[in-house]
Amino acid sequence: MEFDALDLDVLRARRTTKWSRYPPDVLPAWVAEMDFPLAPAVVEAVRSTLDAHDLGYCESAGLAEAFATWAARYQDWRPDPALACPVADVMAGVEAALRVLTEPGESVALFTPAYPPFFTLLEQLDRVVVPCPLLEEPQGWVPDLQRLDDALADGARGVLLCHPHNPTGRVLTGEELRTVAEIVDLRGAYVISDEVHAPLLATGVSFVPYAASGPAAGAHSVTVTSISKGWNVPGLKCALLQAQPATARVTAAVPAYERGRASVPGVAASIAAWTDDSGWIEELRVHLDQTRAELAHWVRRTPGVRTHPGQAGYLAWLDLRDTGLGEDPAAVLLERGRLAVVPGHHFALPAEQGIGRIRLNHGTSLPLLREALHRMDRAIERHRHP
Ligand SMILES: Cc1ncc(COP(=O)(O)O)c(C=O)c1O
Structure with a gap:
């Protein structure tokens, strides 16, 4: 290419x-759009839906399995497809998770600077934003874990993690994730991990999905992801909300009309991208x-x-x-x-x-x-x- x-x-x-x-x-x-021509596998998948005049209401058979295939191959993670559901886009998945895991009036912590729609969404849902500013050290941005603990000790019920982080591009290490998980576990809170930028890792950087960082994280988190950043197709409208056994109620609560907002070409393209070995x-x-x-x-x-x-x-x-x-x-x-x-x-x-x-x-x-x-x-x- x-x-x-x-x-x-x-x-x-x-x-x-x-x-x-x-x-x-x-x-x-x-x-956050890239300028490149699309991946051939994605183009072919979208074209096949058009050739077949296949643009009715969307079923998502194979979507969660395709993500599990990708996660196993690139992230050494084996999420359970039975605990995942399609949503229209990453923000829809984050919203669905926030609605189940937190209540109106409750606080949600996030590392700042942060992806701007996170602020808008939390405000719209009447959740209180608790910023945990990243600390600038000579070697780069570092999460302020004390601040996070203070936020949760003060009653924050959720942590909205952006992993890898937009706008700094920081990838938290397995050790940092495990510390976050310990804190969250101790305070009885939840993590919603937005991992949409994970396919675009820099060479030499290793990525641990939050849910796979240890048993504690697995027990209190959901992951939202999609091919929209990695393959540059946010216009296709398809994302995946991946729960864990302890958070299965999040996906169970997503109504059929919300799952159906993912598009047929979006599902086809996601399956093609996540299983592409070109x-x-x-x-x-x-x-x-x-x-x-x-x-x-x-x-x-x-x-x-x-x-x-x-x-x-x-x-x-x-x-x-x-x-x-x-x-x-x-x-x-x-x-x-x-x-x-x-x-x-x-x-x-x-x-x-x-x-x-x-x-x-x-x-x-x-x-x-x-x-x-x-x-x-x-x-x-x-x-x-x-
Ligand atoms: C961290 C993060 N989450 C979500 C999104 C938006 O994803 P979607 O268009 O699938 O809602 C973006 C887009 O830039 C992003 O950077």
Whole structure:
């Protein structure tokens, strides 16, 4: 697969959020969509549903088994397909789990900065958000486990884990997960682990699914996942809510109409992706290693920019406070660089966490990433010497 041969005109003709929000002179590096052509296995699966005029109400036979096959192969984890159910997307699965495992008015802890829809969803469900800010150490982002314990001791009933983490790309180690699990177990709470970015691990990083990190975690968690990030198909609408024996009531509570919101092409594509052995996902990972390295190289040579390289995915959390771009660098990058990134304050709680920060998407070709970095250089330069 040629991940570097992207045509801007083809990309601009896409109907997706990433490519339709801004005028054509703006290069989009914001929302979490990648720019690559789809995996052949995914295209074939979607096409087969169209060829068969197979777009009625969705049944999901084989979906949970396909995920179990993937999990066994790549994550050394054997989740029980009988305890899984389809949902329309990851956020629908997170919502379904929150509704069963927590009550309105109860608190839910999460590591911040955090994926912005988590805040919106918790607010909509009348759950109180308890932020546990990640600590910045010289070696990278570290979960504040004392803060998590305090939150749970104070009555938080749930932990919404983003594993791997958006926006920092941090992957918690097995040991960190086991400590989280001990704390959660001791406090009688639950974990909802969103593992949608897990297929895109950087080379050399090992990933332990939260539920597989030990018996305690298995007894108080559910996992939500999908192919939407790894294979770049959020528009297909299909995700999987995977429970454990002790949390089986979560999937049991998902009504038939909610399960039926997954789409027929989405289910077909998910089964194809999770059982594909063409090597496409491995090639994509190698490519993302290269874009991650290119970004790291740019950070090293650009005064005032700091980051900790991600361990998975294609999103980078950049600290631009010392570039002179001010509190909201995303606004300056858009105006002076014609580059769209996500402002740090969308992810931040407390608000200071987002000041001078942005999230950049490097899920693209090396030439387009270099163009994005060039636009950042230009914006910084123009801002310094207007
Ligand atoms: C951590 C995380 N969870 C969920 C989603 C959204 O997934 P979906 O579109 O399947 O709801 C995203 C999208 O970027 C994400 O980064």
